[in-house]
Amino acid sequence: MDIGSTAQEKAGLFAGVKALPGELKAKITSFAKSFTKLGQDDPRRVTHSFKVGFALSLVSLLYYARPLYDGFGVAGMWAVLTVVVVFEFTVGGTLSKCLNRGFATFLAGGLGLGADYFASLFGKKGEPIVLGILVFLLAAAATFTRFFPRMKARYDYGVMIFILTFSMVAVSGYRVDELVVLAHQRLSTIILGGATCMLISIFICPVWAGEELHKAVASNLEKLAIYLEGFGGVYFLSCRDEGSGVDSKDGSGKSLFQGYKSILNSKNSEESLANFARWEPGHGRFRLRHPWKQYLKIGALARQCAYHIEVINACIGSDIQASEEFKSKIEGPCSRMSAECGRALKALATSIKTMKDPSSVKSNVENTKAAMKDLTFALQAASIENADFLAIVPAATVGSVLVEIAKCVEKISEAVLELSERAHFSKTVEPTVSPEKPQQLLHRGIIRPVSDATGDVHDGNVVITVHEISTDSPENEKVDQHGVPKPDQV
């Protein structure tokens, strides 16, 4: 009977679980799903979690193993605290916190001991008063320095630990007589905890902040490229097929059209990555003094480009739509310009990713400029025919913002070129250049690739016929597809 009743109870329990309100069930399922997705999106998150668990288990050995415990005493607790507080996702973050914590503890400990000695000169009654004043003044001054933007960015954690340690040493010195022993114990356990974190974060599946920044900037350029490469097709084609430009907004290209939005607010994350990257030792393809600041410059230009795209998007979604006739007139140069911009950005992204010389992009930039000229001609041609001016303005606006984007892309290519020089990207010899004359063309001291699209080699003399070719659009398109190496193949 007993068994029967428990079986019944079990059945009841199961029924209860089954009868769980649908909402709660759905919530749990969605939570589990987002949990799994979080891990799938970036498996390094799972690795990081296990690394933290491992580091904590390791330092708790300080407590379990008797010899170590006898050496460190309760101060072993500080190792646990250090691991929890200091372990960050990126190596740079961990190193920055470890070093900040180490130096701040050392400095503040020394100062605290000094303050204790100084206060003891004032006798038993004066000591707490002097110590109180010292703590007040130092804490206030140190807190104020945290408002300096540069301090905040790099040493904020250090200053906090400085205040913490100083107050603790100064205050507890009044009670604990073996202060030096205590300080020594605490410092050595902090170093132990910090070293554990540093070693684990560097040697077990490291996530380098520098590499993250490097990848993030390249992927931002790619997102812009995807938009610009697809733009011409969606803007001009959808209007032609369905007679309304608004469709381009919620059409098939929607997901592609939204990628750039994440760039708009990328400043903070890029800056913090660059800050962390400075603390990292040389790793992989990056030397110790890699020009991380240059990435911020490229990132700022990419944001500028994204602002322009945001405005173009607003204009496309506007109620006033351009006349189809005028649109078809500027379609050629506009599509070509945006496609060339896209190609140039893709090539630049690939150049950053592979750390190879980006000079092959020069031809894309030249093509963009040529398309800009074509647009000028198209506009001049339109002015002769004189359609309804009002219907022309929206498309003209899109064209003229595209021109601004093209200028932005040119600036980005210059910034990437500067990066490639300062970071010593590997130079590639273009396969289209005859091997015995690899450096025929020099442009601003940079090797400029000679491809079929930009010139022909006749007996060592290079004839550049960029603009003539460019105005002849169909041929130029063909040459681009075959002559200029696509960025994906670089």
Add this chain to the structure above:
Amino acid sequence: MDIGSTAQEKAGLFAGVKALPGELKAKITSFAKSFTKLGQDDPRRVTHSFKVGFALSLVSLLYYARPLYDGFGVAGMWAVLTVVVVFEFTVGGTLSKCLNRGFATFLAGGLGLGADYFASLFGKKGEPIVLGILVFLLAAAATFTRFFPRMKARYDYGVMIFILTFSMVAVSGYRVDELVVLAHQRLSTIILGGATCMLISIFICPVWAGEELHKAVASNLEKLAIYLEGFGGVYFLSCRDEGSGVDSKDGSGKSLFQGYKSILNSKNSEESLANFARWEPGHGRFRLRHPWKQYLKIGALARQCAYHIEVINACIGSDIQASEEFKSKIEGPCSRMSAECGRALKALATSIKTMKDPSSVKSNVENTKAAMKDLTFALQAASIENADFLAIVPAATVGSVLVEIAKCVEKISEAVLELSERAHFSKTVEPTVSPEKPQQLLHRGIIRPVSDATGDVHDGNVVITVHEISTDSPENEKVDQHGVPKPDQV
């Protein structure tokens, strides 16, 4: 002789100080200047620093006063630690950290005790192994939850403290037998430290995150307004006087023209302020459940507006300049539109600042719409005359981006209206309305102010002649200046 030598030494020392390398001197001076400037820019920074110093001195009383010390023992140290770590610039920040810390410590302490009890069931040998596994698993799981964006935004600190406390309690439980006493001591000192911070931050010159957000959003709208109000003058006048539009870029209006740039990257700071604001109790004019999220919506729209301004700025700085003839044709409606947008934004900013009903802005928005129509007429007129089309495009682009800005401003006014409804802004009766008929015009259920600019009152009937007046620009300008109350006076 003794005195003489010290005097000499002193003189030498002074000479040495005087002979300090100029660079170092300059550096020290500039540092001192930036130090002073930091305090002058926001005197609350100085107050905050003193508050931290005061709180620290207060909790260090735990050490100095013998009765307290006997009660808490070395655990008093945790009060010092709590103050340093928890005290933030804003009340919301401090409260969020305090509550996070308090709850996390309580929860993790309980779980840690449970883990200790559970592990002790496995005997002396099994205990450390079981504890190690538990710490590993819990730390890994908790670390992983920190990657959830929502957790990261609100409870990141709590999760960290949870890991910290759990590891400490679980691990030290293996050694310290009076664990419950220890946990009690630690919790009570943390509560003491936290309470000190909360009381000081709330009652001594409080800096409310909610109020900061409120002010920041209003000031962002003002920055946009300053740009837009000045835009027409600088863009159209500078070209007329000097024949080059580029001057507007680095002319006298430069500082005014740069204000909006800070809006471009305001997202993170606004979001963190909104997060902190949620933790704050009702204060001043803000109730407990003030619609903080609505500020984020307004902030996002303001950023949208700033993106457009950024593009206009790029267009102005472009090499291709518009024809003066065409410019002069669209100058009227463009200037009026941008000025009206500016006025509307200023009125909205004032409405937010004073927490008064923003419905007076309706008239500005209507004027903007009228100016938009005027621009349409001007463009149609231009299409008949047919000037050089190429020279027209830059100005037309500026005009058409201005139209997008006007749409943005309309959206902002709607968002502010929604805020005013949800936050119960006080309704104001416009002084220009005759007192016996205060609610003549109802528009979408909102009181619409009747001013000379938008209609005339004849025997209780209101004749609205908005569009007719608006196309007649000089009169409208005059009326705007005198008839429509300027936002500063609201």
